[in-house]
Amino acid sequence: MKTYQLIATSAMGLEALVAKEVRDLGYECTVDNGKITFKGDELAIARCNLWLRTADRIKIAIGEFKATTFDELFEKTKALPWEDFLPEDAEFPVTGKSVKSKLFSVPDCQAIVKKAIVERLRKHYKKTGWFEENGPLYKIEVALHKDTALITLDTSGSGLHKRGYRVEQGEAPLKETLAAALVLLTNWTPDRPFVDPFCGSGTIPIEAALIGQNIAPGFNREFLSEQWGFISEKIWDEARTEAEDKANYDQPLDIFGSDIDHRMVNMAQENAFEAGLGDLITFKQMQVRDFTTQKQYGVIIGNPPYGERLGDKPAVQKMYQEMGHAFKDLDTWSIYMMTSDEEFEAFYGKQATKKRKLFNGFIKTDYYQYWGKRKPKNC
Incomplete structure (x- = not known):
């Protein structure tokens, strides 16, 4: 199985707890503000989604690089192996955020990342027109911080706090x-x-x-990555x-x-x-x-x-x-x-x-x- 750079995102103040949970599952990790980074295969993606009680979501880090111009953002995004993740019919919206970076226009960054992925996939799938995007959903995020772009793929879908048991809630529900x-x-x-x-x-x-x-807190729900071709049904069966x-x-x-x-x-x-x-x-x-x-x-x-x-x-x-x-x-x-x-x-x-x-x-x-x-x- 392939090894991925994975990120468990966390609410402020809970990073140490999330890191302990990740280590308890058998994965060495590093801790930063709001994120816990570790390496793992497809089974790790399934296990972490099912088991992490205090993390917000599990993401795959597709690439991280310096980007101070839109050309740089475009070329470095295009150089990433998108065909390893996205099938020809993939629906892949791009969200974004930018903090203390020269590329501060989030809508422009989103559009450029989207265009770069399309260019890469066109070449791989030998396609000239637009992609239909009527297949499985792949949520991509470009996050710029101090001119470093981190591009991730969300494996969870709904946040991990959505266990699936809350039929009703009060006015100010606790996550x-x-x-x-x-x-x-x-x-x-x-x-x-x-x-x-x-x-x-x-x-x-x-x-x-x-x-x-x-x-396992995720026993009663589904995850976005269950629909993806590169994580087999057998992996999810094994994790469950x-x-x-x-x-x-x-x-x-x-x-x-x-x-x-x-x-x-x-x-x-x-x-x-x-x-x-x-x-x-x-x-x-x-x-x-x-x-x-x-x-x-x-x-x-x-x-x-x-x-x-x-x-x-x-x-x-x-x-x-x-x-x-x-x-x-x-x-x-x-x-x-x-x-x-x-x-x-x-x-x-x-x-x-x-x-x-x-x-x-x-x-x-x-x-x-x-x-x-x-x-x-x-x-």
Whole structure:
């Protein structure tokens, strides 16, 4: 099989997590802002799309080169082996972006890259007219940064956060990739109780259940590259068989999600059943101040309201106080809360053991971590 230069793209702040996932799959990688680069074959493309929980998408790097003029961009794009990837009937739209580069007109860069690919394919397929573009879709991107052009082919299609289980969502849904990251950044293991007191449409509990049973997050969806001729159906079958073999459906889980809004609770239940996890997660309508438990050594993860809208802040901060009071005696539990409110610790009533900066979309947040007592080895 051929080896490709692959890129797993990542949200800011999650690069180290994505890199760990890539290495866990057996691929050495390098880490840069928003991207993790590694080498892999066709099977690696399929496996990474199926398994990476925190990456945004998987791309093939077709070429990278200096380009300060449109002629240079055209000739160097044309020199790339496009016929190895694109069949004669390929549909291949080109998107673009440019940062700190002489070639700053993105529409012009897109048009030139498109023209260069057409010229290359015309010569290879011995064609004089236009290409019909009525076959499989190949999404190409030209990204210019400091006069270096990186041309990539997107293998994922829809972003990897689209797992396929979310039938419904609330007003400000948490991306599945970020929800998985929130779980992976904790000390939770599948043998411990897990609670999300602000479950919304259920994303964090569902991602925890997928992690707990080692279910590949992409098991329930399709990927753009499944339609491509150079990645055979046999490769995808092999990757899916591996995912099925590695899943631990017998792993018992104690996962609980609650929300103040009964409509969100119903939505969360529907999404959990769509993911095939409906029997594993308990959902309940409840306010966080009413949470009590006799269980020990559990983990609480929450993405509470931030009070971003002006009138909401006092009510949200009062809720942080109530939450601090409800959780104060849970000394064996570890508690993790993500919020943009810089006064969170003051209202919660306790300083975090550790904080980590994360971005929820474009909102800069902190992930406040309160570590509970360690579970004795004989428990």
